[in-house]
Amino acid sequence: MDATTKPLRIPPEMSVYAEENKVFDILQKMVGNLLVDRPEDPIQYLIDHLRNDNDEIPRIFLLGPPASGKHTMMWTLLLLAPQAKLVCKHLNATHLTPEDLLSNDGPLLAKEALSYRDKGQEIPNGLWAKLIQERLLKVDCKKRGWVLEGFPQTREQALMLQMTGTAPDHVVVLDAPDTVLIERNMGKRMDCSTGEVYHTTFDWPDDPEVQINLVEPEGISEEETGQRLLEYHRNIPGILRTFTKICKKINADQPCMDVFSQVLTFVLSRARTVAPHTPRVLLYGPPGCGRSLQAALLAQKYDIVNVCCGQVLKEAVADQTKLGALMKPYIESELQVPDNLVLKILARHLSRLDCATYGWVLHGFPRDTDQAGALNYAGFHPNRVFFLDIPDDAAMERVSLCVTDPVSGERYHSIYKPAPRIEVHDRLQQNPKDCEQKVQERLDIYHANAEELEEFYQDVIHVNADQDPYTVFEFIESCIVKPIPKRAPEKPMSP
CATH class of the missing domain: 3.40.50.300 (P-loop containing nucleotide triphosphate hydrolases)
Structure with missing residues (x-):
């Protein structure tokens, strides 16, 4: 913590450590027990309480x-x-x-x-x-x-x-x-x-x-x-x-x-804690699952920072930063940007004061366990991980039928949001990335990594994203504001 600058910035690692180890709840429980039992030696009592490790x-x-x-x-x-x-x-x-x-x-x-x-x-x-x-x-x-x-x-x-x-x-x-x-x-x-x-x-x-x-x-x-x-x-x-x-x-x-x-x-179930909570949400799912929309809804309601990996990379290139200059050839050639460059850009973005203070919702990264491990190693641990699940045919329908009006920039869908006029319909164009072949390739990449990512993040929450977006949002919201349930022991110990 740098005490010479205002406002005082607490390193993100401190809040992550306190939350993962439930420091606030431990202190609250210890003080509560101390006031109830009123031991003659409070210090030794607190030491024994920590040694017992039986709060859960x-x-x-x-x-x-x-x-x-x-x-x-x-x-x-x-x-x-x-x-x-x-x-x-x-x-x-x-x-x-x-x-x-x-x-x-x-x-x-x-x-x-x-x-x-x-x-x-x-x-x-x-x-x-x-x-x-x-x-x-x-x-x-x-x-x-x-x-x-x-x-x-x-x-x-x-x-x-x-x-x-x-x-x-x-x-x-x-x-x-x-x-x-x-x-x-x-x-x-x-x-x-x-x-x-x-x-x-x-x-x-x-x-x-x-x-x-x-x-x-x-x-x-x-x-x-x-x-x-x-x-x-x-x-x-x-x-x-x-x-x-x-x-x-x-x-x-x-x-x-x-x-x-x-x-x-x-x-x-866990009782709702009064400990300070900074949302660090990760949205993962196949193309067309609605990650961008859900991230925008969460950011709008809870005033957390919407971190879209692709958008962050484009902003770095547009700002003509050193890292942006290194990434520009990859983006212009539509090649995958090396993980080390992506992580450096994301680390700078997630370390900003607004992300550390208000929290963030990240989507578009990570895509595999190597990227997830690198993100964790950099000190950015999501406390809620959502997998937005939809069938492959629904994903194909959502993405491959999307078109854009090159004049207004408005996006339309052949089934759910058709063009309002014939002249608009005639000039609609499809992004080459949204053709069926490209979508199928992205689906194959998703399925190849989904199972390993679920094992990497132990407390994954699956969401049925093949329904009304606001119904999906209500479920995601309920899982963010409620504590994660306690895990039951897999094999009961003998008495």
Whole structure:
């Protein structure tokens, strides 16, 4: 940073590093935890926080009425989806329930809580909060994250958890009509010898010996289920008010894998960060996909710099710069400009104050992984990469039927924007680059490099560009203003 010139210019590398490593979010999380925990040695606390490296682990509350599918083991069935176990397996998180916390071999707090239950008394909310806090401090929860199922059950419990510093990142509420829930619950049967749960309608065992051992669990009658549902409906509005910004209701009255997919999509989403964000957008696609139009729309709405590689090169030649003079023979001969010259021109352009301050949308470069690697090596890392996808026949139709009026410079299309008058139509000319043969060559180059470029940029966002341009723009815009979802681990670690 040069402190002798005004305005102060922060090198682009600093903002790229801060954004890629989430420096702002790390500091925000550390300060928040510091204020909640208030340790005696703040410096050592912050050092330990950084060593734990657990800011990205899942912290989830999974709530819902009885028989909504939170815990049922028969996960392959339509109405009995064990969302908690599926989510935990996919995220490699620790699955917790109030029953697990009250196990007989648990800590002293668990035994104290059991003493209340043995006397027929309600376990105090403060004791529940301490019990949960103590469990979440265990190594498995701190390293792998956790999904707490069926708790809190009241607003008071939710507030008590917040007061002790137990705060989830996502709250999932499974919901279904009461008639469906009562039917699910009343059909449950349990094998006393194994503890397996079956259902009279959806999962009746074939083995006659197993059928003989099945009994009706306690508390599943219509009256008892209705009473539990009534209590749930009385408490859930207060719980939802406690977690307004991180809560999502999901309809559990649908196939289990559909429910699971929606739950997983939500828990992998990131909360919108307040960190400074400089858009660095890369648009890539075949000829005719609409990159120039989308870049212009983004630049117009968000006041970022529209960087068209071809236009930047032409401007350098027109300005008669040294690099422009070196490129002029290539451009006049319609030959490809060497990558090192293109990169030097682009680097100067992207390093300008307006690009570093407001951000940029780049299109026309890179075209292959060598160019992409050179761009990254120069310090210009896009934080959003969009592939605008259209079929080859649509690309051919869009480009090969384009013509230009040499008098007015207006561009027309034989199908979508025909010439308004016959005299205009008679003088229209086609750019030699837009003939079918040239377009097919450009398509072949695109297909030869698209797969490798997608591997190079790991977080590529595919866009269906074969639709209305403003519909395409709305999708691109939504992906720019929202954080990129977290990646789930490919292979869950063994507990």
